[in-house]
Amino acid sequence: MLKIGIECHNLEGERFGVGQTLIQLLESLAKNSARFDLMTPEVEPQEAKNKFRFVLYFKKEIPKDAVLNNKIFEKKILRAPLLPPSFNIFYHILIPIAYFRDGLDGFFLPSYMIPAFFVGKSIVVLTNDVYYESHYGNLPFKYKIAYRIFSWLAAKRANKVLTISEFSQKELAKLYKIPADKISVITWGLNEKMRQLAKTAENIQKIKEIKQRIGIENKYILSVGQAFPRRKIKESMLAFEKIANRFPDFQYLVACIDKYNPPILNKLTDKINKGLGRQAIIRTDYLPQDEVLYLFNNAELLLYISSHEAMGLPPMEALKCGLVPLVNDNNLTHEMLGDNAFFVKDIDDPNSIAKEMENALTNAPRREKIIKEGQIAMQKFSWQEHGKKLLELFKETFK
16 A cells, blocks of 8 residues: 655635646545555455555645545644644645654655655656746745745655646756656646536526626626736737727626736726726636636637646636637647647737737637537546546555
8 A cells, every 4th residue: 555645735725726736636536536445454465555545734724625535535734833824834844744754655745846854755746837937927036936946856856746748848857957757747637617518597697697796798708817927918908908999899807816016907907998998807816616617608718828837727628618718829838729729929919919819709710610629629638547647656656
């Protein structure tokens, strides 16, 4: 039996990239639980060789997700006596202690870093976009320094680096100067809940209620996720401003947490709306995943124009919902999406974005082809397959 720790603090509170993908990975492991149940006293040693046990470590609280109650998971909150909850204490001190105290065979670390004092066996998830964000992005200084140091340590110290695209593997090998064969590529799956909904009265009413609450009056395009500068939300807003008068029944929903330093999106929204004389752009920071599902099923276009990503889930999930994406024209987007998107060549130029945005909204034959072929292409991205391949990597690395 292999006893593997998984660092899970990103499941606490609102979930973004790491938290959203981690919970789906755990669901995949749970679905396969019949193949690797918890070891029981009746299990002979020979039968236990291919079995797994996972210990999930939390910082403050254990979330209520039903999947966490599966018997293959043991859950623990790590706290230092007499001290308030602290990420640095949890991650850099308590996680290394837990490795030895709990007799683990290895640790899976999904947060792009390795703890400062960790000396055991580990697999660390690492992506090229984290490197660029920590070196060239607008993160607060303390976060940039932390990612620079502990991502670099992860690349050097981890037994295996796990990444999610061939593009990211090549970038990581170059950026961190590590052998490519140290980096395993296992693409993430796509959220099974993200799908094309039937046009039932219930679904139509739900979409109507969400739109009314947000302030969407008719047709709309949208962006979702965290608005790091590399994702060109500012340029996309300026591009929409250029075509808004030709599309007077359209609005642009920017459902993104403002990661510019200092924040700029609310002021830019007010300026553009004032100049256009209408609520052409709608701003909100966060949308629950179930609302994103309904909005994807009703939108006309998703904008996800990023200079650096490791995989880029929103455009892929958009295709599953029958929504056309507009993305950067680079090697990664073609690896993940094929030709199933509209592509922008100069992502720093609002005029270039505006031109392709207009094409994406008016080119009906191309839109129809993207929706039809894109939904088929996205079927290959499965969390079930990710989980199976990850288990093989666990056995190979931690045996």
